[in-house]
Amino acid sequence: MQHILDAIMAASEDPRSTAAEDFANLALPESYRAVTVHEDEVDMFEGVATRDKDPRKSLHVEDVALPELGPGEAYVAVMASAINYNTVWTSIFEPVSTFGFLKRYGRLSELTKRHDLPYHVVGSDLAGVVLKTGPGVTKWQPGTEVVAHCLSVELEDAEGHDDSMMDPQQRIWGFETNFGGLAHIALVKSNQLMPKPAHLTWEEAASPGLVNSTAYRQLVSKNGGNMKQGDNVLVWGASGGLGGFATQYALNGGAVPICVVSNNEKADIARSMGAELIINRSEEGYKFWKDEHTQDPQEWKRLGAKIRELTGGEDIDIVFEHPGRETFGASVYVTRKGGTITTCASTTGYMHEYDNRYLWMNLKRIVSSHFANYRESWEANRLVAKGMIHPTLSRTYSMDEVGQASLDVHHNLHQGKVGVLCLAPEEGLGVRDHELRAQHLDAINRFRGV
Incomplete structure (x- = not known):
């Protein structure tokens, strides 16, 4: 891989020094370094509580064979990637082992058989350089600096052509497919590629991908919350990986975020983004559950009263939900009549409970996202490239430290997004537009060291 890295570094110093054909002619290795989980270890945590499952034991950094390049695909030299919750779920084999996903995908066609392996290369984010493209690729040339979104679809069915998320073969790359981004080389469909924001470093550019696009659809898109100016938006975990982008989108779109955080340090981050209405859960002491089986509607009402105190008597138009079981009953309750609860995850539990009277009698909507x-994804990346939405990167690990990085995310010891250097030898590389970067440096570094 060293000659590939040398070519990338040379091009970064002088973009004219390495042409597309030079990158296309680079010799590709037969194997590459990657972060994997192993099929023969899926039972290693049997009987262990979820919180006690340790990704450091299940994630391996090893050499794997370079897969065959198919039509409409690209090899990307990965300079940096990032940790998402789906990598944590993969590493602890919850709620199911991802090898079931790979086997189902492998049965689809001769080409997809490549994905059904006894190891799974994980990771759903990347920033890097196109090395080679397969037959039929016209938009991307070798040597192009790119980021990738994680939507993998086949688009052979009609359902996917109005909204590609509705494709029957919709999958998340690096989670439900193999050859993900926590590696020195990634295999992607070429339509996953987008231009790398020129004012960001490799690790900064890699970090927004999954969560930024997720927040955009969930809150801004007509397929999600369809947010408008003046909407009151309740953002759970407002300074986290998802919530940090939701807060930015609310502010950027003229809405009013009501930011729920867990401590003063996170409250300060929300304020630094421009949010004014903050609910600090550690100060308020909300306990939405009396015990494991019983919720406390009085606590929902207390949250609703706090929201009206902050908004001048108004209720919530859109709830940006992702904690799940712990908060969902409260989210349904505090939403205004005719309002919307959008949900994209359930980090505190999948089995949600809420009082349906407050939903149906007040014509509220739950929208899955x-x-x-x-x-x-393209629109979300465009806003990052324009300096209107900023990364939430707080810390960067080496690829050899990916087990520890995943453990930190598993135990919620991180803030914003956690990056991983892959081929990049150090942080701070890859910036092309220094003028734009200088305009937004404080915002880019807002989460650093937190």
Whole structure:
């Protein structure tokens, strides 16, 4: 891989020094370094509580064979990637082992058989450089600096052509497919590629991908919350990986975020983004559940009263939901009549409970949202490239430290997004537009060190 890295570094110093044909002619290795989980270890945590499952034991950094390049695909030299909750879920084999996904995908065609392996290369984010493209690719040339969104679809069915997330073969790359981004080389469909924001480093550019596109669809898109100016938006975990982008989108779109955080340090981050209405859960002491089986509606009412105190008597138009079981009953309750609860995850539990009277009698809507389609992903990346939405990167690990990085995310010890250097030898590389970067440096570094 060293000659590939040398070519990338040379091009970064002088973009004219390495032409597309030079990158296309680079010799590709037969194997590459990657972060994997192993099929023969899926039972290693049997009987262990979820919180006690340790990704450091299940994630391996090893050499794997370079897969065959198919039509409409691209090899990307990965300079940096990032940790998402789906990598944590993969590493602890919850709620199911991802090898079931790979086997189902492998049965689809001769080409997809490549994905059904006894190891799974994980990771759903990347920033890097196109090395080679397969037959039929016209938009992307070798040597192009790119980021990738994680939507993998076949688009052979009619359902996917209005909203590609509705494709029957919709999958999340690096989670439900193999050859993900936590590696020195990634295999992607070429329509996953988008231009790398020129003012960001490799690790900064890699970090927004999954969560930024997810937040855009969930809150802004007509397929999600369809947010408008003046909407009151309740953002759970407002300074986290998803919530940090939701807060930015609310502010950027003229809405009013009501930011729920867990401590003063996170409250300060929300304020630094421009949010004014903050609910600090550690100060308020909300306990939405009396015990494991019983919720406390009085606590829902207390949250509603706090929201009206902050908004001048108004209720919530859109709830940006992702904690799930712990908060969902409260989210349904505090939403205004005719309002919307959008949900994209359930990090505190999948089995939600809420009082349906507050939903049906007040004509509220629950809208499910999962990642983003091609157009939504492109629009979300465009806003980052324009300096209107900023990364939430707080810390960067080496690829050899990916087990620890995943453990930190598993235990919620991180803030914003956690990056991973793959081929990049150090942080701070890859910036092309220094003028734009200088205009937004404080915002880019807002989450650093938190």
